[in-house]
Amino acid sequence: MNILISTCSQGLIYAILALGVYITFRVLNFADMTAEGSLTLGGSTCAILISNGVDPISSVLISSMVGAIAGLATALLHTTLKMQEILAGILTMISLYSINLRIMGKANVSLIGKNTIFKMVGNTQISSFLVGLVICSLLLLGLTWFFKTQIGLAIRATGDNEQMMRAQGANTNLKKILALMISNSICAISGALISQSQGYSDVNMGTGTIVIALASIVIGEALLQKDSFIVKLISVVFGSICYRFIIFLVLTLGMNPSDLKLFTAILAAVLLSLPNIKKVIKRGVKNVGN
Amino acid sequence: MLEIKNLCKAFHKNKSDEKVIFEDFNLKIKSGEFVTIIGGNGAGKSTLMNLISGTIFPDRGKIVVEDRDVTKLPEHKRAKFIGRVFQDPLKGTAPSLTIEENLSLSMLRNSRRTLSFGVKKNNSEFFMKELEKLNLGLEKRLKTKVGLLSGGQRQALTLLMATITKPKILLLDEHTAALDPSSRDKILNLTNEIAKDEKMATLMITHNMEHALNFGNRTIMLKQGKIVFDVKGEEREKLDASEIQNSFNF
Ligand SMILES: Nc1ncnc2c1ncn2[C@@H]1O[C@H](COP(=O)(O)OP(=O)(O)OP(=O)(O)O)[C@@H](O)[C@H]1O
Ligand SMILES: [Mg+2]
Numbered sequence: 061m062n063i064l065i066s067t068c069s070q071g072l073i074y075a076i077l078a079l080g081v082y083i084t085f086r087v088l089n090f091a092d093m094t095a096e097g098s099l100t101l102g103g104s105t106c107a108i109l110i111s112n113g114v115d116p117i118s119s120v121l122i123s124s125m126v127g128a129i130a131g132l133a134t135a136l137l138h139t140t141l142k143m144q145e146i147l148a149g150i151l152t153m154i155s156l157y158s159i160n161l162r163i164m165g166k167a168n169v170s171l172i173g174k175n176t177i178f179k180m181v182g183n184t185q186i187s188s189f190l191v192g193l194v195i196c197s198l199l200l201l202g203l204t205w206f207f208k209t210q211i212g213l214a215i216r217a218t219g220d221n222e223q224m225m226r227a228q229g230a231n232t233n234l235k236k237i238l239a240l241m242i243s244n245s246i247c248a249i250s251g252a253l254i255s256q257s258q259g260y261s262d263v264n265m266g267t268g269t270i271v272i273a274l275a276s277i278v279i280g281e282a283l284l285q286k287d288s289f290i291v292k293l294i295s296v297v298f299g300s301i302c303y304r305f306i307i308f309l310v311l312t313l314g315m316n317p318s319d320l321k322l323f324t325a326i327l328a329a330v331l332l333s334l335p336n337i338k339k340v341i342k343r344g345v346k347n348v349g350n
Numbered sequence: 351m352l353e354i355k356n357l358c359k360a361f362h363k364n365k366s367d368e369k370v371i372f373e374d375f376n377l378k379i380k381s382g383e384f385v386t387i388i389g390g391n392g393a394g395k396s397t398l399m400n401l402i403s404g405t406i407f408p409d410r411g412k413i414v415v416e417d418r419d420v421t422k423l424p425e426h427k428r429a430k431f432i433g434r435v436f437q438d439p440l441k442g443t444a445p446s447l448t449i450e451e452n453l454s455l456s457m458l459r460n461s462r463r464t465l466s467f468g469v470k471k472n473n474s475e476f477f478m479k480e481l482e483k484l485n486l487g488l489e490k491r492l493k494t495k496v497g498l499l500s501g502g503q504r505q506a507l508t509l510l511m512a513t514i515t516k517p518k519i520l521l522l523d524e525h526t527a528a529l530d531p532s533s534r535d536k537i538l539n540l541t542n543e544i545a546k547d548e549k550m551a552t553l554m555i556t557h558n559m560e561h562a563l564n565f566g567n568r569t570i571m572l573k574q575g576k577i578v579f580d581v582k583g584e585e586r587e588k589l590d591a592s593e594i595q596n597s598f599n600f
Contacts, residue, residue: 206465210458213447213468217455220444227403227442228511229429229459287495 065185067308071301072192073253074272078280078300079199079293080246081273086292087207088219088239090138093149093270095247097156098130100266102248104160107169107261116177120252127248130156131240139233160263168262169255176256188257195253196297199246204290206242215239268321275324276300278331351381351551352402352519357411359401371397372575375411379568381518384545384552386562388594389572395555398572399521402553404428415518430460433512435505435525442508445497449488449507452496453477456511480510484540502533506540513544520545522554526561538565559591 077099084092102123109119130152137148161167181187206212218225218235225232255261280299284291303324310323357375362368371394379385389395400406402413404425413421420428435442443452454469474492481489484506488499496504505525513520522541526534542565545552556562562569569586571579571594581589 208467208469209465210454210463210468211465213451213455214458214463217444217447217452220446221441223436224442224444225455226426227429227434228456229426230455230463231424231426 062185063308065189067304068301069185069189069192070257071304072189072196072297073250073257074269074304075192075196075276075297075300076199076253077247077250077269078273078276078296079196079203080243080250081270082277082293082296083203083239083243083246085274086219086277087216088236088243090145090219090236090240091149092131092134092240092243093146094130094134094152094156094240094244095149095270095273096266096268097153097160098127098244098247098266099251099254099269100160100261100263101130101156101163102127102251103255103261103265104164104169104251104263105248106252107171107255108163108165110171110174110176110256111169116175116180116256120177120249123252124245124249127251128241128245130248131242131244132237134244135237135240139236157263164261164263167264168260170260171256172259176259177253178256192253195249200290200293200297203293207289211235211238268324271321271324271328272303273300275328275331276303278328278334279303279306282331282334351383351416352379353377353412353414354402355412355414357401357413358409359397359406360409363409370575372401372408372411375575375577377570377577379551379553381551382548383568384542384566385554385568385570386566387553387555387570387572388557388559388562393572394575395572396523399434399523399553399555402519403432403434403521431518432521433515433517433519434521435508435512435523437524437527439501439505439508439528442511443496443504446495448493448495449481449499450474450477450492452507452511453480453514456514459515480514483543484510485536500533502529502537505529505533505537509537509540509544513550516547516550518550520550520552522552524555524557527557541565559595563589563591563594 077095081092081095084090084095105126106119106123109122110116114122134148134152137143137151138145143151177191178188181191207216214225214230215235215238218230218232222232225235251266254265276299277296278299279302280295280297283298283302284295286292286295306327307320311317315323354375354377357372359372360368360370387395387398397406401408404420404423404427408421411421412419415431444455447455450469454473457473477492478489486503486506488503488507496507499507509525525541526537529537538561541554545566552566554566563586568580568582570577
């Protein structure tokens with residue numbers, strides 16, 4: 061029972077990251093590598109604020125704003141300096157490594173003995189689960205609303221067909237900037253919660269997390285195939301929780317924890333290519349039929 | 351309405367493979383005119399439309415719309431008074447959004463986008479009325495994803511989206527080339543209806559001589575960036591499609 065709840069709450073906290081990544085990867089169609097850096101940025105900013113006595117909720121909010129700035133940096137590299145999206149993200153991500161070290165002053169900051177969002181609501185396993193659930197639900201509602209507004213719709217259309225959006229009178233660069241800022245501020249919130257939940261922030265805490273987010277997204281898509289936007293977002297959250305159970309399972313089955321990143325990457329690769337594999341198989345069957 | 355003055359445009363400027371497309375190009379189009387544009391591959395027809403719409407910018411010269419110099423105005427700002435339909439039916443709509451959402455986006459062309467809801471309930475009646483005119487049954491499918499529509503249906507929707515806010519200029523770049531004959535005729539007739547608007551100027555590129563002469567009220571032919579042929583009125587009525595085809599063989 062305990063393991064069930066703790067796995068779920070971990071899934072929920074990482075679901076926040078997956079939702080942030082979903083906005084860039086799926087909605088905007090922008091492969092944004094900044095996410096790993098902004099997760100750590102959120103974690104380190106929040107940890108340093110809390111350890112200096114700032115209350116946890118304000119710390120999370122400030123972290124999210126700092127995350128938005130990271131998104132802005134990538135967006136500007138891409139839109140004004142015309143850099144390729146992957147490269148723009150990698151440059152920001154690498155810079156954030158140094159910036160995070162500057163923020164923390166060292167490679168990690170401990171939160172032992174400090175107040176955290178989780179301690180504020182009782183510091184039991186159930187309460188961390190509830191914190192994750194509440195924040196995820198708020199995000200789901202907020203994002204669903206936002207992507208129904210005129211601006212949100214324009215962002216979705218920009219990801220879908222940028223040329224059309226420009227022909228429809230939209231400044232698509234502004235839409236990309238906005239989407240990247242929102243996405244990275246959400247990734248930073250995730251980082252801020254991760255550091256509070258594990259009790260420390262670490263300069264390497266973001267490494268590989270983008271693959272985890274991607275795996276969660278594709279697991280979710282494999283589970284729930286629906287057209288409505290809110291269901292798509294909910295499937296991301298489910299995907300993240302499922303991912304945690306899969307990891308729990310393979311670890312109990314004896315997988316070496318150091319192989320987890322490889323395992324996650326392969327899982328993501330397989331699920332991402334599933335639609336194409338299906339197509340190939342279908343074509344194969346047809347050819348045999350002929 | 352639309353005036354192009356001394357326009358110059360070259361690609362790969364100042365490089366060894368410099369390619370001059372337009373040199374001192376001039377064109378004047380009045381409102382109410384429906385100009386069909388013909389010319390061989392590489393004549394510069396699409397480039398002309400890209401210059402008018404602001405997708406690319408000229409090296410020299412001026413583009414004036416209703417006495418306003420728009421030469422330096424970016425594409426998305428010109429879109430407030432320029433509607434466009436491309437050859438590729440996939441280019442004009444957002445496939446993962448619904449018909450209603452696509453139309454709502456095009457309604458917002460002239461206004462600043464805000465945080466109010468993108469799809470407004472009280473618009474749907476208007477959308478249905480407009481969609482009915484297309485005669486494709488789309489008025490019953492407001493909530494359908496555009497990606498599920500056929501090329502012809504998408505092109506009709508694109509045409510509607512391009513003109514729903516009554517632009518001053520409508521640019522059509524071989525917008526029926528990818529369609530089957532029956533969808534093509536439908537879209538052409540629809541175009542004809544829309545282009546009757548006296549306050550709008552329409553430019554339509556086509557490789558079909560008959561369409562070029564049967565539709566619109568003026569025809570120009572481009573060859574290597576120059577207008578080699580510009581007819582309207584009676585003179586145009588007398589022309590025969592096969593005649594032009596032969597005399598300018600391209
Ligand atoms: N972005 C570009 N860079 C370099 N050359 C270009 C570019 N766009 C167009 N050209 C060149 O400009 C010339 C005119 O092209 P354009 O597309 O305007 O022709 P077109 O009249 O529309 O032809 P078609 O009937 O084939 O559509 C061509 O030789 C083309 O190769
Ligand atoms: Mg062309």
